Amino acid sequence: MQISQNWIASKEARLIIEAIEKSGGEIRFVGGCVRDNVLEREVHDIDLATNLLPEEVIAALEASNITVIPTGLKHGTVTAVLNQQPFEITTLRHDIRCDGRHAEIEFTNSWQADASRRDFTFNALYADKYGNIYDYFDGLEDLRQRKLSFIGSPEARIKEDYLRILRAFRFHANICIGKISDEILSACSKHAEMISSLSGERIRDEMLKLLSCSDYLVPTLVSMQKCDVLQKIIPDKVSCNVLSHKILSEVDSIVKLALLLRTTVADRKSIGEYMSSFLRLSKKQKKKLMFILKNNISTDLSEKEQKRYICLFGLELYKDIIKICCIEAEKNVGEIQKYMLFADSCLIPDFPISGSDLQNIGYRQGKYLGESLKMVRNYWEASSYALTKDELLSYAKSLLSKKIEKIEYIAKKV
Known part of the structure; x- marks a missing residue:
């Protein structure tokens, strides 16, 4: 089988390959770009593997005037940048020891040894510059069957890196059909407690990628519940079936997470704060999550x-x-x-009035200015957004005049 898409023959890829080969190295495309090509999906990130050592890769790229960034030298990875497109290049390696979170690696010249350290069979596919695919663990057959298979024992591979529990469910939802094997589910269940040893950032990235899946998301989440994995991330029981609505194919992962959390019996503000902290959400992500958790509107709107x-x-x-x-x-x-x-x-113009505009006509900064601005906005909305800035300022002046008259009246009474 060969690569069918044109990214493999792109000018940028060709320049990188030529640079490595000039230095006597061998280089192949690896992982997701090869897998997604076989699935006839769009390829986004292009990763490569080489038998050159990291410092040799850097020297080879610089000799060809290619920008190179030492993004992960400890693990043998550098990033080449051509026409603002990044290409990760990693030296062939195998694991010496793993503790469930980190791996100590050693560089190697063996492509099969490098493949053997990868998690799933269909993630261990390589392709050379001619598009020939190298498959060491029957990954192509697993893709054909849409089947999730670890390379080696699921439990052994999970114990090397507990993030593989979440990756198993994510890849199953994104690629596979049918049930996850009992052996994989058993291994995930057995080590579910170890999810807490992972960083919030790693858990967040996997969960948001999982929630971005559509076709097999709900059955996958149900499987995660059954083997006590989902509960290690979302502490309250959720109704996964709520994500089966077709319209959700158009929303992002934060919206899906919020909808899941709305099915819990927990206080929405509390669980939103907890999940934002646990998953290390960005300020923007947290703001959106909390907004959706806290707001409700009628579904019969004029x-x-x-x-x-x-x-x-x-x-x-x-x-x-x-x-x-x-x-x-x-x-x-x-x-x-x-x-x-x-x-x-629906075309709605920007609200033409600001707090500064009210101050310019005599308002003082404070609570009354904010209240008046809200009243002016409501007045504008009631006009179907037709009132001009001058008309709104005239209304604001009338509010201020009434306020002053009231104050003067009270003062006279006193």
Whole structure:
């Protein structure tokens, strides 16, 4: 079998291969790019393996005027950059010892030894510059059957790196059909407690990649629950079937995580804070997660109400929260799509008034300014966003005049 896509013959890939070969090295494409090509999927990241040592790789690339970054010298990895495209190049290696989180490696000249340290058979595929594929552990057959197979004993490989528990479920959801083997499920269940030894960043990356899957996500999450793996990440019981709605193919992983968490009996703010901390979510990710957990809107909205929420939340957040609330209200795809079509066709101008504008007409900074700005905004929304800035400032002046009159009236009474 050969590579069928044109990325293998790209100018950038050719320049890297030529640079390594000029220095007497051998180099092959490896891992996801080869696997995804066999699956006829789009290839994103291109990784390569070589028998040259890291310092030899650096010298070879620099001699060909290729930018090189020593991204992981300890593990034999450098990154070549051509036309702003990164290519990871790793020296062939095998593991000397592993502790479940870190591996001590040794460089080697054996392609099969390098393949044997990889986790799953279909991740240990290599391809040369001609597109010829090298398959040391029947990865091609497992891809044909859409079957997940560890290289060697599942338990032994999991004990080398406990992240492989989550990777097993992620690759199963993304590639495979049918059930995960009992041997793999048993090994994952036996060592589920060790997930807590992993960093939040590693767990987050695997979970968000898993949640980005669509076709086999729900059965995979159910399997994770049955072998007590999901509970080591989300401490409260969740209803995985909520993610089976077709409309969710259009949302990102944070939205799916939020929907899962909304099925728990836990306090939403508390579990949102816990998950954000446990998974080391970015500020942006946490803000989105907490927003979706804390907000609810009706699923029977007039066009005026829809415009109001779009203006209040912003288009994308509105679309996320209305999808979630519609799913919880058991609306069908057609009903949800009506909201999406309206939202996408709805043009709402930016609110033309700011706090500075109110200060310019006599408001003082403080609580009343904020309250008045909100009243002006509500007045603008009630006009279907038709009022101009001058008309809104006139309304704001009237509010201020009434406030001053009230203060003067109270003062006279005193």
